[in-house]
Amino acid sequence: MSAPDCRAASDAGLASQLRRFLELGAAQLDAAVRESDARAGQLASSVSALATDALALAVQARALDCADAGAASQARRSIKHLADALGSHVQATINALQFYDKLIQRLTHVREGLTIPSDSIAGELGAERADFDSMLEQVRSRYSMVEERVLFDFMMRGLSAEQMLNALTGLRNAGVPGELEVF
DSSP, X not given: OOXXXXXXXXXXXXXXXXXXXXXXXXXXXXXXXXXXXXXXXXXXXHHHHHHHHHHHHHHHHHHTTXXXXXXXXXXXXXXXXXXXXXXXXXHHHHXXXXXXXXXXXXXXXXXXXXXXXXXXXXXXXXXXXXXXXHHHHHHHHTOOSHHHHHHHHHHHTTOOHHHHHHHXXXXXXXXXXXXXXOO
């Protein structure tokens, strides 16, 4: 193979890896948006439940002033029940709010990862001298979440974004219900 042919083959390989790398960024953004959409719905539902229970609590508090002892006793029971429900809704709201921190973390990783190729190439004499594999490993090492590393590995092995997202959904669904991810 002649030198120009070798260079063309090398350029084609680098272009293929770069394309997969950019698809990875797009897939990561898509996964983050999909998960955030679901969590935002949970958050809205939790906040709505909090508001509903707060209004019901106010009604029951007024009923405590009722001259009827039976109505006041019923109001006390309702208040205890509503207090428990409020506690549950507050916990659900806190859990749902975690999506924001995770979303920001994922977006930051994508943004930082996308700057590495240009920094790597700019630091070398040209694209042919850039060590693409070590650059990819540098990107992967910045990921703190298992989902991000799995997504990276799938994409760099040539899976399509749709195949990868389906696998990632399966991974998410295989988790323990109610499990809290600490990151």
